[in-house]
Amino acid sequence: MTTFALSAYVLVWPVLVAVVLFVISRSFFREWAEARRKGEDLI
Secondary structure (H helix, E strand, O other), rough: OOHHHHHHHHHHHHHHHHHHHHHHHHHHOOOHHHHHHHHHHOO
């Protein structure tokens, strides 16, 4: 493996984790805000 390919492979994982965390967080806060507007419990 070249140095560039190995570096790209290693750096992809934090980006993937950040994207997944962003999607989960965005969904959570949307549902939380909607429940709050309706006056319901989140759980």
